[in-house]
Amino acid sequence: MKTTMRKLTAGAFVAFLLLVGNVRADGTELKASSRENIETTLQLENWMINETIWNTNSISIADFVQETEVSLEIENWMTREETWKVGELFVEETEAGMKLESWMTSENTWNLNKINAEEKLRVEDWMVNNKAWN
DSSP states (O other): OHHHHHHHHHHHHHHHHHHHHTOOOTTOOOOGGGGTTOSOOOOOOGGGSOHHHHOGGGOOGGGSOOOOOOOOOOOHHHHOHHHHOOTTTSOOOOOOOOOOOHHHHOHHHHOGGGSOOOOOOOOOHHHHOHHHHO
């Protein structure tokens, strides 16, 4: 399958090169004169020559109004004891202590040398029978 795809790709590439090499491109260039005079003339507008827009030195600092923030005040809930007593809202959980269980100390659990290994694979008749594989 790979070989067939590679042959098809190589053939298509060679055909592409032959097509590209034989193309005649005479007379497809555009003359520069055909692209001229497309843009319209620029027009000056009032904002372009307005002194107040472009002269940043004329802006007075007095024209700006400084905003003031409202002063912070202590409210009742901020100083109320009931608000900050979070210990009464939550019940603390206690975990039971760790206990040793029988499987943790069992010699059969941790002695890996005594575990029976898998039995070895053996060749069976059907594996070598020619009738099974035809």
